[in-house]
Amino acid sequence: MTRPLLVIDGLAAGYGEAAVLSGISLTIEEGRTLALLGRNGTGKTTLVDTIAGLTTHHAGRIHLLGQDITRLRADRRAAAGIGWVPQERNIFKSLTVEENLTAIARSGPWTLKRVFAMFPRLEERRRNLGNQLSGGEQQMLAVGRALMVNPRLLLLDEPLEGLAPIIVDELLAALRQIVRSEGISAIIIEQKARKILPLSDDALILDRGSIVHHGSSAELLVNDDVMAEHLAVSRIGTSA
Ligand SMILES: Nc1ncnc2c1ncn2[C@@H]1O[C@H](COP(=O)(O)OP(=O)(O)OP(=O)(O)O)[C@@H](O)[C@H]1O
Numbered sequence: 001m002t003r004p005l006l007v008i009d010g011l012a013a014g015y016g017e018a019a020v021l022s023g024i025s026l027t028i029e030e031g032r033t034l035a036l037l038g039r040n041g042t043g044k045t046t047l048v049d050t051i052a053g054l055t056t057h058h059a060g061r062i063h064l065l066g067q068d069i070t071r072l073r074a075d076r077r078a079a080a081g082i083g084w085v086p087q088e089r090n091i092f093k094s095l096t097v098e099e100n101l102t103a104i105a106r107s108g109p110w111t112l113k114r115v116f117a118m119f120p121r122l123e124e125r126r127r128n129l130g131n132q133l134s135g136g137e138q139q140m141l142a143v144g145r146a147l148m149v150n151p152r153l154l155l156l157d158e159p160l161e162g163l164a165p166i167i168v169d170e171l172l173a174a175l176r177q178i179v180r181s182e183g184i185s186a187i188i189i190e191q192k193a194r195k196i197l198p199l200s201d202d203a204l205i206l207d208r209g210s211i212v213h214h215g216s217s218a219e220l221l222v223n224d225d226v227m228a229e230h231l232a233v234s235r236i237g238t239s240a
Pocket residue numbers: 015018020038039040041042043044045046047
C-alpha cells in the first residue's frame with residue numbers, strides 16, 4: 001500500500017509580491033518519481049524551491065507525510081525529509097569531498113560507504129576540495145550530499161545540465177538506482193524530456209506558472225502532440 005508523500009493543494013507562490021505559481025495541486029505517492037517539465041521560465045525551479053521553502057508563499061498548503069510544512073523554514077523542511085539539489089549545486093568549495101558529504105548528514109540508511117559505492121569517483125576524490133572537482137563530480141557530490149540527509153523526497157533541479165554525455169549516462173544510471181532500486185521519491189527538473197521520462201513514473205508540465213499537463217511518463221513519452229505543444233521538442237527521433 002502506498003500513501004501520499006507530498007500533497008500540494010491550491011498553491012500560489014513567487015518572489016516577494018511577484019506571483020510566479022498559481023493554482024498548483026498535485027500528489028506524489030511514496031516511492032514514485034515525478035519529472036517536472038516545461039519551457040524556460042515557466043516556473044519549474046520556483047516550484048521546487050517553494051517545496052524546499054525558499055520562496056514567498058501566497059496561498060495554498062503543502063503536506064509531507066501528513067505534516068503541514070507550508071510555514072516551515074527551509075532547514076526544518078530538510079529535517080522533515082526534503083533533500084534539495086539546486087541548479088547551482090551549492091557545494092562547499094573549501095571543504096573536501098568527504099567533509100561536504102558529512103557536513104549536513106543525518107542518520108539513516110545512506111552512509112558515506114553507500115554514497116561512495118554509488119559514486120566511486122567521489123571515493124577516489126574524497127580528499128580533494130570542492131573547487132578541484134569537475135562539473136560532473138560536483139553534481140555527483142551534490143546528489144550524494146542530499147542522500148546523506150536521508151531524505152523522503154529528493155528535489156533535483158536540472159541535474160544533467162551542462163555535463164558531458166558520458167557523465168550524463170553515469171548520473172542517469174545512479175538516479176535510476178536511487179529512484180527504482182532504493183525506492184526514494186524524487187522530483188526531477190529536466191529540459192530533455194526523453195532523457196528523464198524513461199526513469200520517472202509521472203510527468204508534470206508547467207506553463208506560465210500553472211500545470212498544463214499531468215499524467216504518466218510512459219503516456220507522455222508517446223504523446224508527440226503534448227510534447228510538441230508544451231516542450232522544446234520536435235516530433236520523433238530527436239535527442240530532446
Ligand atoms: N529571484 C527571483 N525574483 C523574481 N523573479 C524571479 C526570480 N527567479 C525567477 N523569477 C521569475 O520567475 C519565473 C519562473 O522562473 P523559474 O526559474 O522558476 O523557471 P524555470 O521553468 O525553472 O526556468 P529555467 O528552465 O530557465 O530554469 C520567470 O519569469 C523568472 O523571471
